[in-house]
Amino acid sequence: MMYNVLIVGGGPAGAASANLLSRAGLSVGLVYEPGQHRFAGGESLAPSAKPMLIELGAWSAFQADAHRVCYGNTSAWGSSHLADRSFIHSPFGNGWHLDRPRFDDSLRQVARLAGATLLPTRIMKVARHETGWLVSTDDPTQSSLTARFLIDASGRRATVARTLGVPIEHHDRQVAFMGWFSAGSGAAPDEDSTTLIESVADGWFHTALLPTGKRVVSFFTDGHLPASKLARTRAGFSALIQQTTHVAECLYRSGYQLQGPPVAADARSGRLTDATGPGWLAVGDAAVRFDPLSAQGVLSALYTGILGAKAILNEQAGSPDAFPSYSGALDRLYDAFRTNQSVYYRQEQRWPSAPFWQARLGAGFAAINYPQS
Structure with missing residues (x-):
């Protein structure tokens, strides 16, 4: 089967890309492993995700899924006393604690209604092809998939990027x-x-x-x-x-x-050294992965999924700056996160000799690059 775009990974980033590209008239295949969920913890979604869900046409489905409302954060950080940070000042209202499997499935179904083909199977091999890309799966009833563009939305595994030999920088352990x-x-x-x-x-x-x-x-x-x-x-x-x-x-x-x-x-922070290349790009955690302390994971997955889809549409429209502009946006996003991460960890000074905090309170924390593993 030949697609304009094949997306490897069916989490929020992949589903968001599939949604927008399908609505733009491209043929899109969304490959994901059924039943797989990377991080079924207490994942939250910030109030600022609402405009993105509306843009994706997913807001009504999201409301119907009855995720638990979250009105803010309470923390004992830098002190033994609790401090509250309410979402009351957010123009978008409250946030949410997600039922992640339900959330992911809902976004995939919205993408399907937009025209994407859902392919619940596992990727076995990715290779360049004369027309773009050739992808083999573990489904014996399905022939190899071909596509002009490939999106790596496979999460922290970065399946496509690793296959292509793109290094990952990790900035903590x-x-x-x-x-x-x-x-x-x-x-x-x-x-x-x-x-x-x-x-x-x-x-x-x-x-x-x-x-x-x-x-x-x-x-x-x-x-x-x-x-x-x-x-x-x-x-x-x-x-x-x-x-x-x-x-x-x-x-x-x-x-x-x-x-x-x-x-x-x-739970390491990190990014691909290059999140784009000829005929492919990475979105979500495959491109940039954030310290969970930032609570940016799901929000940034939606954001980069939307941004990556628009980069492909701009590239198809003939823009030579489409992929470089997308890479630049990722760099700015990650650099801002790293600055905020360093500032926030420095607010905790109670255990300066403890190894965990020593690694984060040093002057070089923002520049450390641990070997890929």
Whole structure:
């Protein structure tokens, strides 16, 4: 099957690109692995995502999916006392704690209604072809797919970019450990509508109440530190939570119990050294990946998915600056994130000799480039 554009990855970035390109009249194939979800933690969506969802024609479907409303963030950062940051001043209203599998599926369905072909299968091989690209899948009933343009929306794996040998710069060693908690029977109901963040000597914690009624707790530290080894076990994860004040109290109030062992996930900040090339570009986490502390992941996935689609449309219209302009926009986005990241970490000065914080409080933090792995 020949497509104008083939998109590898069906998360928010890939679905957003598929949506806009299909509405522009291009034939689009959206390849994604069914049932796969990279980070089913307490992912949030900022109020500023609303205009993008409206642009994609996805706002009505989003509202119908009943994601949990989030009215702001509460944090113990730089101090043991909690500070509130409400979304009340946002012109777009409240944010949301997402049911990510439902959110992703909804965006894919909106893209399908726009004309995209959904291809729930796994990519086996990507190669250049005389007409553009040749993509093989693990579906024995389906012949190889061909396309003029290829979009890498495969998340942190950056499947296409890695195949092409494009290096990834990582600027920290952060890893996440997530645990899901269920409230005890007869416990006080949890009606929290904020995101709670609390820093500790070994890193920082995040917790949020999910649309499913479960509460997720995520611990972030550097992968080479002892706390990383401890967090991989149920007992160790629980012991680390006891180092907190506010997260532990939140769990205690509703009698929450950890359900199963914690799950680890890559949480490093980084970017491709080049997110575009002849006949291809990367969007979402495949192009730029942000520290979860920024809460920019899903928002930036939508933004870069839209921006990448427009770059392809501009390139097809004959603009020689389409891909360079897109690359420049990604660079500006990531550079702004790195500046804000450094400023925010420097607000925490309570453990200057702890390895996690030493790595972030040094003058060279913004320039560190760890080897690709």
